[in-house]
Amino acid sequence: MKAFFKALVLVPVALLVVLFAVANRGAVRVSLDPISRDAPALAFDLPLFAVVLAALAVGILIGGFASWLAQGKHRKAARLNRREAEKLRSEAQSLRAAVPDSALPALTNRV
Numbered sequence: 001m002k003a004f005f006k007a008l009v010l011v012p013v014a015l016l017v018v019l020f021a022v023a024n025r026g027a028v029r030v031s032l033d034p035i036s037r038d039a040p041a042l043a044f045d046l047p048l049f050a051v052v053l054a055a056l057a058v059g060i061l062i063g064g065f066a067s068w069l070a071q072g073k074h075r076k077a078a079r080l081n082r083r084e085a086e087k088l089r090s091e092a093q094s095l096r097a098a099v100p101d102s103a104l105p106a107l108t109n110r111v
Contacts, residue, residue, distance in 0.1 A: 021049040 028048050033040035 017053070021047075021053070024048040024052070 025047050027045045028051060029043055030046055030051055031037075031040040031043040033042050
């Protein structure tokens with residue numbers, strides 16, 4: 001069911017991306033020279049859809065990186081909690097091993 005809903009969302013999005021790419025094949029000049037407008041030192045002629053999709057991809061990467069940085073404190077807390085749980089688990093295991101079964105009170109089945 002989850003795969004169906006995933007496909008229900010992703011197929012139309014993919015179709016829109018393909019339609020956008022086909023409709024915007026015209027070349028645009030992308031210049032990386034802020035000083036010279038007429039004869040830039042570094043300029044590329046790229047299809048418009050490539051420029052837009054590249055900008056979108058860069059934005060997603062920057063947003064993901066920023067989100068990853070913001071969640072660092074939560075990952076650190078989870079790491080510390082995991083270490084503490086493992087330490088307490090091993091301590092409980094060693095305490096159980098130190099006490100013989102005969103020293104423990106017998107459990108009775110009460111109905």
